[in-house]
Amino acid sequence: PTARFALTQPVALGGLGTTGQVAASVSGNLTLRGITRHVSFPVTISHSGTVVNVTGSIQVTFADYSIPNPSNSIAQTGNQGVLEFSLNFAKG
Numbered sequence: 262p263t264a265r266f267a268l269t270q271p272v273a274l275g276g277l278g279t280t281g282q283v284a285a286s287v288s289g290n291l292t293l294r295g296i297t298r299h300v301s302f303p304v305t306i307s308h309s310g311t312v313v314n315v316t317g318s319i320q321v322t323f324a325d326y327s328i329p330n331p332s333n334s335i336a337q338t339g340n341q342g343v344l345e346f347s348l349n350f351a352k353g
Contacts, residue, residue, distance in 0.1 A: 264344070265292040269299070274306060282307040291319070293326040311352045318345040 268289040277283050288301040304317035322341050323330055332338045 262294055266290070267292075272304075272306070277306060277308050277313075280309055287317075291321075293321065294328060296326045298325060313350040315348045315350070316346065318343050320344075 266289055268287060270288055272285050272287055274283060274285070283306050285304055285306055286301055287304050288299070290297050291300045300319060302317055302319040304315050307314045320341055321328075321344050324340060330338060330340060331342075
């Protein structure tokens with residue numbers, strides 16, 4: 262399945278400079294399995310040379326996105342999972 266996140270407001274990068282790291286909060290619309298919900302969560306943004314890296318995670322309640330609980334006879338899960346990400350942006 263495809264997941265999509267679209268920012269709904271810009272992210273302030275005030276103290277990032279050409280090298281460094283800042284913590285920020287992002288808000289946007291997260292779409293999983295065709296269901297879109299507004300979410301906000303913290304990210305860490307770092308800049309080194311020509312690469313900007315954004316990392317973070319968000320807790321997802323399966324029922325909010327009509328995701329079947331992945332429990333089975335081998336492994337049991339709760340009703341939530343964590344979506345983790347690391348994005349690298351390089352000037353081309």
